[in-house]
Amino acid sequence: MTARSSDGNRDIPEATVARLPVYLRALVALTDQGISVCSSEELATAAGVNSAKLRKDLSYLGSYGTRGVGYDVDYLRYQIAREIGGTQDWPVVIVGIGNLGHALANFSGFRSRGFRVVGLLDADPAMAEASVAGIPVRPFADLPAIAAEHGVAIGVIAVPAVAAQSVADAMVDAGISSILNFAPIVLNVPEGVDVRKVDLSIELQILAYHEQRKAVQAL
């Protein structure tokens, strides 16, 4: 049982990666309830998935359970956190301090999950005097300086659609290689830059589609 660090380098399926944070959150909840050991069935229920899927997902990370017993909550939590980079501190910048930017800046889940907001930026100079959630708002032009100073790899775009592409371009120029985009537009970025989008109207439209189908089927 040698500690081969090569274990950590297998590539984990994308679908699994997307669920690991959910498991992590469920484990934290279990810890808060004072539970120190759980079965795959219990954890799966807490995470809202099927237990076979949970076990298969965890098997990509390694063998961290004990047959006949279950998983040690704290140990598994540490292993998942390590795998998804939750044990390190990720500096993040947020661009666009409108209503949404305010909500994001005030979001408490950042710190507890290893993210630290090191910059709030807005193109409006009037904005750049206030401070939000204890963090001063600075002019958009300061992006390269802030990014360089803190080694920022992750940026959040919370500006209107028309401005989003130019913000993304500036982020890429500033060395940011992962972008979370809230603007309802398809971003164009070079190879090697990851973009994830969060799009309210798309989600609503998907719900509306299913809602319409339910209505039709009910006839």
Add this chain to the structure above:
Amino acid sequence: MTARSSDGNRDIPEATVARLPVYLRALVALTDQGISVCSSEELATAAGVNSAKLRKDLSYLGSYGTRGVGYDVDYLRYQIAREIGGTQDWPVVIVGIGNLGHALANFSGFRSRGFRVVGLLDADPAMAEASVAGIPVRPFADLPAIAAEHGVAIGVIAVPAVAAQSVADAMVDAGISSILNFAPIVLNVPEGVDVRKVDLSIELQILAYHEQRKAVQAL
């Protein structure tokens, strides 16, 4: 060219449903640019997908293109909108008027995509005096009345995690069958109720995972 409504009843793959709103948005952008006909290649580029995938997606709706020519932008736009329920008006309620609720209430994309906010609700009575985006904020207890009055099928949850499940329960009781959940928690709902979740920290953690891998591979 008879209007056979039977066309609309085939079931469309989930992955395709999730992309149709993106195509719709791209078509609107093309219209704004004065473009009235486009090829699958052009539309696919605008939507950020591969052209073969676009054509296959569209083929689930019917044959709305012309070989050797392309798609009529307005006609295709209407067909997609009809398919995903975008031609009707969906009343929506938003529960939780904190920072995020404010951002959602002010979001202009609702109206233009067939959604109408008919209620802003908050448990805090102090909140229930103000109005946001021209819509009065009402106490949470009014949910059943508002839902019944407007025939609301879609609800948005923008409350803290601890309150989310009870809000979801109340929504289900009020006859809401599609929920968009912004709270970082797995909701428990009865069969027949659709839930979609939007989770900031999960998105960030997925980005962090890939960021970490990039860093490791760079060694």
Add this chain to the structure above:
DNA sequence: AGGAGTTTGTGAACGTGAGAACAAAACGCT
């Protein structure tokens, strides 16, 4: 009219993901 050039719609091949089912491994009881 006929042929060259385009572009759609779709069948077939391939890859990824989900779930069932079971062998392997640990525990506890006698």
Add this chain to the structure above:
DNA sequence: AGCGTTTTGTTCTCACGTTCACAAACTCCT
């Protein structure tokens, strides 16, 4: 120690999603 019980880790199968590749169908030009 041996046996039954529990629960993991993994294999196998099926369903879903993506991409390729090409025939069908349309336009335009001569």
